[in-house]
Amino acid sequence: MPVSKLLEIEGLESGFDTEGGLVRAVDGVSFELEKGRTLGIVGESGCGKTVSAMSIVDLLPKPAGRVLGGRISFKGQELRDADPEVMYKTRGNEIGVIFQEPMTALNPVQRVGKQITEALLLHKDVSKREALQHAVELLDAVGIPSPERRISDHPHELSGGMRQRVMIAIALCCDPDLLIADEPTTALDVTVQAQILDLMSKMQKERGMATLLITHDLGVIAEQCDEVVVMYAGRIVERAPVKELFAKPKHAYTKGLLASIPRLTNERKTELRTIPGQVASIQEFVSGCRFCQRMERGGDTLNTRPRYEEVEPGRFLETCPACT
Ligand SMILES: Nc1ncnc2c1ncn2[C@@H]1O[C@H](COP(=O)(O)OP(=O)(O)O)[C@@H](O)[C@H]1O
Ligand SMILES: [Mg+2]
Numbered sequence: 001m002p003v004s005k006l007l008e009i010e011g012l013e014s015g016f017d018t019e020g021g022l023v024r025a026v027d028g029v030s031f032e033l034e035k036g037r038t039l040g041i042v043g044e045s046g047c048g049k050t051v052s053a054m055s056i057v058d059l060l061p062k063p064a065g066r067v068l069g070g071r072i073s074f075k076g077q078e079l080r081d082a083d084p085e086v087m088y089k090t091r092g093n094e095i096g097v098i099f100q101e102p103m104t105a106l107n108p109v110q111r112v113g114k115q116i117t118e119a120l121l122l123h124k125d126v127s128k129r130e131a132l133q134h135a136v137e138l139l140d141a142v143g144i145p146s147p148e149r150r151i152s153d154h155p156h157e158l159s160g161g162m163r164q165r166v167m168i169a170i171a172l173c174c175d176p177d178l179l180i181a182d183e184p185t186t187a188l189d190v191t192v193q194a195q196i197l198d199l200m201s202k203m204q205k206e207r208g209m210a211t212l213l214i215t216h217d218l219g220v221i222a223e224q225c226d227e228v229v230v231m232y233a234g235r236i237v238e239r240a241p242v243k244e245l246f247a248k249p250k251h252a253y254t255k256g257l258l259a260s261i262p263r264l265t266n267e268r269k270t271e272l273r274t275i276p277g278q279v280a281s282i283q284e285f286v287s288g289c290r291f292c293q294r295m296e297r298g299g300d301t302l303n304t305r306p307r308y309e310e311v312e313p314g315r316f317l318e319t320c321p322a323c324t
């Protein structure tokens with residue numbers, strides 16, 4: 001039997017029932033993630049990163065949001081439409097999740113210690129005392145000073161950076177094999193952002209877990225990831241090892257994203273280019289190449305969906321003739 005990947009997503013389609021009908025926010029997304037590796041998902045706001053991540057752990061807002069098609073396999077087990085027991089035992093235990101804004105993910109009226117021990121007591125065979133002891137150790141591990149005292153704090157008594165550390169402690173408390181981190185540092189200022197990313201790398205190395213890191217920031221991708229998936233308008237346009245993507249981007253959208261990173265030129269002036277136009281609204285998505293739609297190219301490319309294929313070993317591309 002071939003060794004299965006930790007996470008395999010194949011042809012994932014997810015959408016929402018709206019007043020105007022069903023909208024498809026994620027439209028045929030496929031990728032794999034191996035044990036201990038970090039895969040980044042990058043793309044502008046609204047391209048379907050969060051919906052992809054939430055589909056994996058069955059956290060789409062119900063009843064409007066649902067997975068419409070595809071396979072989600074974790075450690076060889078199908079998670080889509082699995083028995084509720086399976087997701088119950090997986091999420092928060094084998095898969096840890098960190099969100100962008102801890103204030104909405106943390107319970108405002110519950111002490112942080114309780115929120116950590118709750119997950120432990122739910123999934124692991126430990127006593128309350130042991131769970132509390134483990135919670136103190138975790139807060140210490142994520143760099144929260146005086147953890148014995150902090151354990152009794154409510155979320156609002158902590159700074160944004162400290163709250164995000166608590167979220168990491170909760171996500172890691174059951175020693176997951178996979179961490180899904182959706183814009184974990186976007187709401188934080190730059191220095192705290194760097195500290196949190198360092199902490200995540202350290203924890204990942206120590207524990208050998210894999211990470212699915214979602215961000216709109218290519219700088220974060222360059223620092224943290226082994227491989228990257230570039231999403232545009234609900235689809236993957238390019239997937240590559242990080243170094244190769246930065247050295248030799250192939251899709252016009254990836255090139256545009258890279259060109260929009262501010263950099264100092266020889267004249268020491270900051271050069272910043274933006275991608276013209278904007279992402280079409282989800283109701284206006286075409287069946288063909290959606291980046292051509294943005295570039296207002298017209299013609300055949302708008303009707304025929306470009307093939308998404310492995311163009312070199314390890315490099316996948318949506319092969320629209322106008323974009324590659
Ligand atoms: N609850 C919802 N109802 C309807 N549409 C939604 C909902 N949540 C997200 N969407 C749509 O799904 C698309 C993808 O959103 P999202 O995955 O959050 O983007 P990203 O995380 O890449 O910024 C967007 O067009 C958004 O408008
Ligand atoms: Mg998002």
